[in-house]
Amino acid sequence: MASPFQSGATSIRANGVDLGIESFGREADPLVLLIGGTTMLSWPDALCERLASGGRRVVRYDLRDSGTSTTLDPENPAYDLRDLAADAAALVGTLGASTAHLGGVGVGGMVAQIAALDYPDAFSALTLVGTRPVAPGPVDDDLPDHDHTILSTVFSRAFPDWTDRDAVAAFAEAGAAPMANDPEQARTTAARIWDRTPSADPSVHQANQLGMVFSRINCTPRWRERLGDLTIPTLVVHGRADPFFPVGNGQALAAEIPAAQLLILDNMGTALPHTAADEVAIAMLGIESAPTVQRT
Helix, strand or coil, rough: CCCCEEEEEEEEEEEEEEEEEEECCCCCCCCEEECCCCCCCHCCHHHHHHHHHHEEEEEEEEECCCCCCCCCCCCCCCHHHHHHHHHHHHHHHCCCCCCCCEEEECCCHHHHHHHHHHCHHHEEEEEECCCCCCCCCCCCHHHHCCCCCHHHHHHCCCCCCCCCHHHHHHHHHHHCCCCCCCCHHHHHHHHHHHHCCCCCCHHHHHHHHCHHHHHHHECCCHHHHCCCCHCCCEEEEEECCCCCCHHHHHHHHHCCCCCEEEECCCCCCCCCHHHHHHHHHHHHHHHCCCCCCCCC
16 A cells, blocks of 8 residues: 555656656645665655655655666766756756755765755755765775775675566675665665666666766765855764765764764664664754854
8 A cells, every 4th residue: 555645756857857756745845855875765765754744745866877867878977966966956946846955865965965065045954864075986084984895795796687686686685784784675675776777778777776877977076175164954864884984974074064963873884774764754854943054
């Protein structure tokens, strides 16, 4: 039976591209816009439904070259980080809202930071989950880098046949525990991502499952030095067990964004666990009433 807060998936054109979206809640309610990392399923259904039951219109969406969004060539993207940020800002108006609470998870959190900095009038609050203040590539000296011992184990495995749904789901399940994620949740999410992939091309399936396209786009110029300019209420959520972006990255974000609130989840790795939906939703709704930072 469908959730009473879910109104279905579709595609919407914004900033010249078609973006796959899924909506929860009533259209008249304040908008919460959730950037996929890279697909929208990085945001658990339970969290979207909990936000909708709290009186929010929730729209989660796929980044370009992922999910059901415009997919051209994931191995050679012809856009950059700021194009993805512009997509987020354009979506707010296309969805008929004046502002939105913007959320980004993983790579989507990097997009969200840029969007909030470059389009301050489009966003009223910001939630950053499992991300960091610098782009893929060499990390700043004061930030903890990936746990290369764990990642070498996870990513040295033979890839599955990306056209085989069961093999892809099993691959995700087997790689979950080292990343401090729930194996069953990883398996179910991977199967859903596979089902939503509109192409039979193995490279497209691989891009959807691993988010590899993001490491190939141009992420310059830096934005970390601008984080102090953010004035909207901000929540930073990070997993204490995250080996990909260790928790010090979330702590740095919260320290550099004025008046940001930090929520560390002890049992979270790289993925938002379904079991944390209530706690995260309460925190997200709570920051919306926080005062904006006043600049002199």
